[in-house]
Amino acid sequence: MVSKERAGAGSAEEPTDQLAMRRSNLTRTLRHIRINGPRSRAAIAAATGLHKATVSSLVDELLTRRLVREIGAEHSGGAGRPGRGIALSPDVGAIGIEINVDYLAVHGSDLTGRTVIEKRVSFDAMHRDVERCLDDLTEAARRSLAELVRRGVTPVGLTVAVPGLVDVSRGVVVLAPNLGWRDVPVATRLAHGLAPGLWIGVDNDANLAALAEYTWGVAAGTDDLVYLTGEVGVGGGVIVNGRLLRGADGFSGEVGHLPVEPGGAPCGCGRVGCWETKVGLAELVRRATPDAAYGPGDAPIPDPQERIAEVARRLSAGDRAATEAVAEVGRWLGHGGAILVNLFNPRVIVLGGYFAELADHLIPAAQANLARLAVASTAARCHFVASHLGFTAAARGGAGVVVERMIEDPTAVSLAAQPPLASVH
CATH class of the missing domain: 3.30.420.40 (ATPase, nucleotide binding domain)
Structure with a gap:
């Protein structure tokens, strides 16, 4: 675990509430720099309401911990010498x-x-x-x-x-x-x-x-979103009001195991008819490239992008099986997406993994089925988008x-x- 050493944050006799206050102020200072970019000590004090001497002490500790660095002088527009900017550290x-x-x-x-x-x-x-x-x-x-x-x-x-x-x-x-x-x-x-x-x-x-998408992705800053990862399995991350939804035991997001087809195909979880048996990569490969479907044996499973590239090649060639398979997966994507829209009312559903790679082919059918099956009329305001963060x-x-x-x-x-x-x- 990360060291809990607090050298420089106060002596062992220092009251706990003072330690907590200093830790809170360190976070406040660091987060301000993270959001607003490099700032002088004076500018940080003015923006946070902290005393200048307090900010100077906090910055000194953050410098010692190598969490910030000093950069070229910052001109505030007022009289006097400009302060040196304090920026997040790349160290x-x-x-x-x-x-x-x-x-x-x-x-x-x-x-x-x-x-x-x-x-x-x-x-x-x-x-x-x-x-x-x-x-x-x-x-x-x-x-x-x-x-x-x-x-x-x-x-x-x-x-x-x-x-x-x-x-x-x-x-x-x-x-x-x-x-x-x-x-x-x-x-x-x-x-x-x-x-x-x-x-x-x-x-x-x-x-x-989902946290990566909320922070850096195509829908960054969207406070209500669902992220779907399309792999051999299908997972989901749900952001509600800007926070990740974990549930009572931290097990939320297992959307791939939504039961969508009673009596359907067996799933790796031991049940039947799960959503990932309809939209997972293994199912797409089975339908689109039946000559190269996943199967038992000792042969290693090819890289997912190799699988997707082959499906895309057959789509470009007008292969009927590949075209019908992708359309069917798109319809089931919209089917499950409608369930999620009815539950969480997100503004956007971000498609990751292989879904993003084939988004141009999947989204039309998925969006149409979402509009048909979602109950609330506002569902029309929720749309599928392709992630650009890739498989990482x-x-x-x-x-x-x-x-x-x-x-x-x-x-x-x-x-x-x-x-x-x-x-x-």
Whole structure:
């Protein structure tokens, strides 16, 4: 976990309420800079209402923690010497890693939001047992963290995105049907293989992707949105009034297992007729490219973009099976989308994963069925849009969670001058 050292924040005898007040003011200062960009100490004091001496002390601590840096002089327009601007630091950052059925995705960024690392590699999780998957995941995390260090950024945390039910408080994957995982202590397992002092979190992939969309995506700032990730499985993240909806136990968003067809095809969760049996990538491939459908055996599953590229090629060639398959998936996408609109009344449904890749072909049928099946007349104001964050959306959201933790509690970042991963090779 991230070090809870509070050197420089007050002595051990300092009253708890004073510590809490200082921590709150550090967050207030850091968030102000994050929202408004570089500001002088005087400008921060004027905007936040904090005393100038207090702001100076807060900024000094944030500088020591390497969370901000001083840049060129800022001219306020008044008389006197201009103050030096205080900006977010590019020296600290975070990693997000998504493990899915057929790929691993990595996103590394610094506190300013700059992308430092972004990559995706094929990964056949279906033909690996849990232990081997965790070994490979740990190695991928180790390499990514070390790469961030080599690029001059000290990572203070890492979030793993998993397609399934996650107990976020414990870092345990309760159930990931498409991975074949049940009650897997991912955070604890990774902590044994990574350097100490690193915060490790685990969360649902669609939830993290929804946070990424809300922050950086095509519908950024839309306070009510639903994000749908189209993979072998289908997941959803729901933003209501600007906040991620988790539910009583943190298990909301399992929209792929909405029962839409009683007596339908069996699902990886053990039930039948789930929505992902109608719109998941495996179903599209089965319908559009029956000669290359997913099946049992030892052969690795091809990368999802290879599957999508082949479907797109057949669509361009006017292949009847591919055209009908995509139209059918689009109709079922609208069917499930209408259920979500009736439940949450979002302003937009963002399509990620393979849905985004084929959005031009899927959205017309999906939008038409949404308009037909949604109850409220305002459903016409909700529309499907394609994500532009690609298959690394969940990993990006994972890195964002760590950055938000830094903002929420700057004192959780160690004051150590040396990167915590300096020993990683």
